[in-house]
Amino acid sequence: MSTVALEKKEHPLDAYLRMERLPHIWCSGCGLGIILASFLRSLLKSGLNLDKVAVVSGIGCTGRAAGYVKLDSFHTTHGRAVPFATGLKLANPELKVVLFSGDGDLVAIGGNHLIHAARRNINLTVICVNNFIYGMTGGQLGPTTPTTARTTTTRAGNIEESFNIPYLVAAAGAVYVARWTAAQVRQLEKSIAEALLKKGFSLVEVISPCSTYYGRMNKLGTALEMMRYYRDNSVVKPDIDLKDAAIKLGGQIVTGKFVDIERPSLFNI
Amino acid sequence: MSEGKPLVGEFFLSGDEACAEGAISAGCRFFAGYPITPATEIAERMSDRLPEIGGTYIQMEDELASMAAVLGAAWGGVKSMTATSGPGFSLMMENIGLGVMLETPCVVVDIQRAGPSTGLPTLSGQGDMMQARWGSHGHYSIIALAPNSPQELFNLTIKAFNLSEKYRVPVLIMSEASTGHMYEKVVIPPPDKIELIHRRKPTVPPDKYLPYKADADLIPPMAVAGEGYRFHVTGLTHDERGYPAMNAEAQEKLIKRLVEKIEKNKADIIQVEEEGIDDAEVVVCAYGVPSRVAILAIEQAREGGIKVGMLRLITVWPFPEEKVREIARQVQAFVVPEINYGQIALEVERCACGRAKTILVPHMGGAVHSPEMILEAIRQAVE
Amino acid sequence: MTKSGAKTKNKVLLILTERCKGCGFCVEFCPQHVLSISKEVNARGYYPVYLNDNDKCTKCNLCGLVCPDFAISVVGDKEAQD
Numbered sequence: 188m189s190t191v192a193l194e195k196k197e198h199p200l201d202a203y204l205r206m207e208r209l210p211h212i213w214c215s216g217c218g219l220g221i222i223l224a225s226f227l228r229s230l231l232k233s234g235l236n237l238d239k240v241a242v243v244s245g246i247g248c249t250g251r252a253a254g255y256v257k258l259d260s261f262h263t264t265h266g267r268a269v270p271f272a273t274g275l276k277l278a279n280p281e282l283k284v285v286l287f288s289g290d291g292d293l294v295a296i297g298g299n300h301l302i303h304a305a306r307r308n309i310n311l312t313v314i315c316v317n318n319f320i321y322g323m324t325g326g327q328l329g330p331t332t333p334t335t336a337r338t339t340t341t342r343a344g345n346i347e348e349s350f351n352i353p354y355l356v357a358a359a360g361a362v363y364v365a366r367w368t369a370a371q372v373r374q375l376e377k378s379i380a381e382a383l384l385k386k387g388f389s390l391v392e393v394i395s396p397c398s399t400y401y402g403r404m405n406k407l408g409t410a411l412e413m414m415r416y417y418r419d420n421s422v423v424k425p426d427i428d429l430k431d432a433a434i435k436l437g438g439q440i441v442t443g444k445f446v447d448i449e450r451p452s453l454f455n456i
Numbered sequence: 457m458s459e460g461k462p463l464v465g466e467f468f469l470s471g472d473e474a475c476a477e478g479a480i481s482a483g484c485r486f487f488a489g490y491p492i493t494p495a496t497e498i499a500e501r502m503s504d505r506l507p508e509i510g511g512t513y514i515q516m517e518d519e520l521a522s523m524a525a526v527l528g529a530a531w532g533g534v535k536s537m538t539a540t541s542g543p544g545f546s547l548m549m550e551n552i553g554l555g556v557m558l559e560t561p562c563v564v565v566d567i568q569r570a571g572p573s574t575g576l577p578t579l580s581g582q583g584d585m586m587q588a589r590w591g592s593h594g595h596y597s598i599i600a601l602a603p604n605s606p607q608e609l610f611n612l613t614i615k616a617f618n619l620s621e622k623y624r625v626p627v628l629i630m631s632e633a634s635t636g637h638m639y640e641k642v643v644i645p646p647p648d649k650i651e652l653i654h655r656r657k658p659t660v661p662p663d664k665y666l667p668y669k670a671d672a673d674l675i676p677p678m679a680v681a682g683e684g685y686r687f688h689v690t691g692l693t694h695d696e697r698g699y700p701a702m703n704a705e706a707q708e709k710l711i712k713r714l715v716e717k718i719e720k721n722k723a724d725i726i727q728v729e730e731e732g733i734d735d736a737e738v739v740v741c742a743y744g745v746p747s748r749v750a751i752l753a754i755e756q757a758r759e760g761g762i763k764v765g766m767l768r769l770i771t772v773w774p775f776p777e778e779k780v781r782e783i784a785r786q787v788q789a790f791v792v793p794e795i796n797y798g799q800i801a802l803e804v805e806r807c808a809c810g811r812a813k814t815i816l817v818p819h820m821g822g823a824v825h826s827p828e829m830i831l832e833a834i835r836q837a838v839e
Numbered sequence: 840m841t842k843s844g845a846k847t848k849n850k851v852l853l854i855l856t857e858r859c860k861g862c863g864f865c866v867e868f869c870p871q872h873v874l875s876i877s878k879e880v881n882a883r884g885y886y887p888v889y890l891n892d893n894d895k896c897t898k899c900n901l902c903g904l905v906c907p908d909f910a911i912s913v914v915g916d917k918e919a920q921d
Binding site for chain 1: 486526686687692
């Protein structure tokens with residue numbers, strides 16, 4: 188009895204993907220496909236009207252996510268997904284606006300927009316995929332690259348401190364903040380589901396393997412070895428003081444739902 | 457202010473205020489902006505008026521965010537705009553390019569001040585005219601209008617919205633500090649007397665809709681988010697489906713259409729004002745506030761026996777090439793007063809093609825020309 | 840000890856071999872260790888996964904959750920039938 192190679196069969200999420208654009212461009216072992224699938228599952232379980240869901244993304248590997256979903260979707264400019272999404276939501280409050288943005292797109296070039304959106308508590312759900320690197324352009328330093336890590340622009344090792352995203356957005360005023368690794372699939376799906384239904388600025392950071400650049404340059408092994416690392420070194424500590432949630436190279440990764448509070452959203456939409 | 461009713465009647469307004477009222481009369485219901493002299497008053501008035509009429513005003517953290525939000529709101533189905541000056545205009549450029557690439561109707565107002573850089577924040581300039589044409593990277597076409605009074609700021613803001621909706625392109629309004637801050641009578645007609653154009657909507661069902669399949673006039677019908685069309689759009693070069701198409705063939709097809717969408721529809725887009733051209737030996741080609749100064753210079757020149765007329769550019773981009781070429785066959789010279797060191801003059805010279813001289817009357821900015829400066833150039837033209 | 844009965848009845852493990860990029864995540868995360876990497880490439884040049892013991896497979900779908908390529912998932916039996 189075999190169920191192998193059922194070529195003509197459909198994956199349960201195929202109906203929500205732009206099939207003519209698959210296979211996606213992400214490398215073998217990239218976490219982005221896991222996160223995209225997780226998002227789609229959460230979306231389907233949320234009961235939201237899919238005609239009213241809009242996906243906005245920035246530039247980078249993560250930014251490509253918008254192009255694969257069969258929803259109204261916008262692939263915008265680098266760092267500007269958040270303000271674009273703000274305009275979109277304000278123009279049509281009925282929309283549920285979800286963002287896919289990488290660590291560089293969201294927190295470097297987009298950093299200013301991120302903190303202001305959190306401050307305003309505009310009702311957006313941001314999925315921030317953090318692979319500690321600028322992947323699409325070939326592996327440069329990013330604002331979340333841990334200190335001492337090698338990248339193509341820090342070949343001798345990064346001398347800068349990196350951003351602790353949950354700390355940053357919580358301080359800026361986000362009402363829902365969670366971090367999971369791509370290995371913690373069940374918790375990730377649950378968090379995304381909660382963030383989708385949360386009224387206000389919610390952010391789910393997902394630690395994702397980039398073995399092609401970050402992993403290779405820092406001798407972290409294959410994508411599989413990186414996933415094993417994330418599975419074995421992530422520790423769930425939702426009540427941690429967020430200033431201690433920073434990620435160091437070779438260290439533990441603190442995950443959990445860190446913030447889930449109530450605060451009126453911008454214009455209460 | 458208006459308690460939610462449209463303003464109708466005669467008012468004494470500044471150019472900035474008139475611009476805001478023009479936007480409201482045009483159906484604008486979203487403004488995202490950032491304070492910058494001398495455009496701030498547009499934001500201030502919109503912040504007051506929009507909530508009264510069910511619109512949204514938001515002050516964004518910078519001009520990059522403002523332009524992004526304007527595009528987002530347009531894709532949410534609302535007529536949207538922003539207003540700025542030189543430094544902010546520079547910051548908006550990347551997203552203006554996104555607006556062009558996504559074919560997004562919206563209006564961007566630049567109340568110009570002297571530049572470059574911080575320049576003279578409170579004083580006039582016209583140094584952004586070439587930037588209006590080419591400010592974003594890549595090759596594209598865009599529409600830019602040049603009002604010369606508060607009444608025109610009102611009228612042309614409405615025209616800008618109409619053109620942006622019709623051609624699915626950001627439309628720029630290029631004015632100056634003096635015009636933005638001068639107070640004059642502005643007549644606001646009742647809503648039923650104002651013609652408004654709205655973006656063309658798809659007539660096919662969602663499963664047949666291709667976001668960038670253009671109609672015969674090169675303009676595609678536009679679905680917006682939330683209507684069930686489930687489309688994808690991207691700033692990457694794309695095909696008719698809206699999907700990234702990373703090859704020269706797709707680039708050729710797309711860029712040609714984006715440019716020709718404007719250039720081939722010039723007859724509909726271009727508006728100029730001609731005065732005393734028929735017997736003219738010299739024509740003053742002006743736009744914005746120098747065109748007001750030129751009126752007195754022309755009067756005085758005519759009194760002195762010089763046959764001089766005026767070609768006032770109301771649409772600056774696309775540039776009224778045919779009109780300039782036509783006049784060049786007849787006159788000895790064009791006199792081009794502008795508050796820069798020669799920008800639109802370059803276009804005039806190009807189109808005159810050597811048939812007529814082009815005499816630039818530059819002013820570096822910080823003030824407007826005196827009539828004498830323009831008169832002197834007119835006299836020079838006939839020597 | 841196999842877990843058959845109510846939980847696995849009417850469920851099938853679907854593997855879309857041509858989509859698989861051979862990352863190995865499903866093999867690693869499968870609690871029953873019933874997935875392996877094939878020694879034959881697919882049309883794209885990857886070594887895809889295959890199910891080595893359907894009886895031991897509990898149809899938990901952890902493989903499906905952890906797959907980045909929409910290449911593997913537990914589906915209802917009806918969907919898999921020709």
